[in-house]
Amino acid sequence: MKFDIKKFILINIGVLIMALGVYIFLIPANLAVGGVTGFAMVINKVFPILPIGIVMTVANVLLFILGFIFIGKEFGGYTIYSSFLLSGVIYILEIIIPIKDPIIDDLLINLVYGIIIQGMGMGIIFYQNSSTGGTDVIAKIINKFFHLDIGKALLLADFFITVFAGFIFGPKLGLYALLGVVANAYVIDNVIAGFNTKMNITINSNKTEEINQYIIHEIDRGTTLYSADGGYSKINKTIINTVVNRKQYIQIKNHVKEIDPDAFITVGFVHEVLGEGFNINS
Template identity: 55%
Template sequence: MKKAVKEYVLITLGIFLVAVGIYYFLVPSDLAAGGVSGLAIVINKFFPAIPVGLLMLGMNIVLFIIAFIVIGSNFGAKTIYSSLGLSAMIWCLERIYPISQPIVDDLLLQLLFGILISGIGMGIVFNQNASTGGTDIIAKIINKFFHIDIGKSLLLSDFLITLAAGLTFGPKIGMYALLGVVINGLVIDNVIQGLNVCKQVTIISEKSEEIKKYIIEELGRGVTIYDGRGAYTGEKKEVLMTIISRKEFIRLREYIKELDKRAFISVSNVHEVLGEGFTEIE
């Protein structure tokens, strides 16, 4: 229960950031950088009386109905919550603190800040095994009927939306929107990697028994032991290997520093760890 609450809190934070990035930076500059939000920006140009948030909400509901009929019930509660929640949150921002013109006159700044804020939010949402829906659903429908890979279908749907932006708002806006799609993907990937990064630590020490005990009892992590032999001395050594979080690594490093200043420690970043004690394999 506690884990589920934490996941939904993080998803809510993520969709709030996405909503802020879209509504306060992308919408005022007509930057339709893919997704249902981009399509809503294009439609809003022709029907300005209908708010972007309401358009997104309506399109997401329609897409979910189509997806359930065409694809099947392969959409989890978290995806439904985040996609409909994002639409509702943008609609609320339009009501609570509306904005009618860009914050700054620089189109590139509007694009970069909008993509950066919304990309961080999307990364948080995706990291909780959820999705903001929209384009993902369109991509799956394209895949179902035209047998195009999901990745290519996703790129195709985003490209078609940015193409519509170019035809609606002019080639300059269209090119900026396409640039936004590319940057958005890079931001999301880096956020997910940053959130999941752990440290793989290899330790060779005369005090391996004490270090092993500290890792298991104090850090609550597992240790793998290898039998090693020094090439120069021929002396047999125990090699300890563990995967821990960044905070745990700082604690372990300080402990080893006090225990054995001659210890050999090798550290590398691991961008994703699945299994007991980390992210569950789903």
């Protein structure tokens, strides 16, 4: 498995963000919003002697094999790392910053902030073809074989844990947790969609050939050229169309404005691109 430093850094950032959301907002409020984290919270409530971080570690080991078998070695390897890192960070936080009660005595505020922060972290991790183990692995398997958005797949995987949490922590907390699972699915899918968003650019310029060569050779993206007649001028022009990411769009825009300030550019957001030159991380 080839080591990818950028991927490694992003996974670490995602895990840290997720751990902060879970530990600061969800755990103190007993909001078991699914996953091994929610499962560990339930177990910790029944058996207080068992630390949440340790329970998460043990539970995750039982699901690693599934990740290796059904998703692949790369996913399995990064998932092992992510899950142990998350468990370790939470365990360290339990020792150095013990939080027994919610920092804000409002379930809804804890739920909203916890889910937003946790969902952002999970979205980053999922986008890097990794997970934090547990039900995340089940969600990834559902996503792979049934082509269901990862957030919705996680919702299916976590539903029964939230029901169990309702029996342990009471129906009020259980319903809040269920709401959290639904919101978490929405946040994750939107974070991933944000990473996948591309820009569909149409350029009308007098420097068509120069711009076209710049996009092909400097940006390393393909283009499509259209022949069009101006509705008012009746002049025939060649229109450039291409699909790029946000960074590449800024480069193209700056270049076009530099060589042809009168160029006409239209931009649309594209949430999925399939084909040559594009993959999950392009």
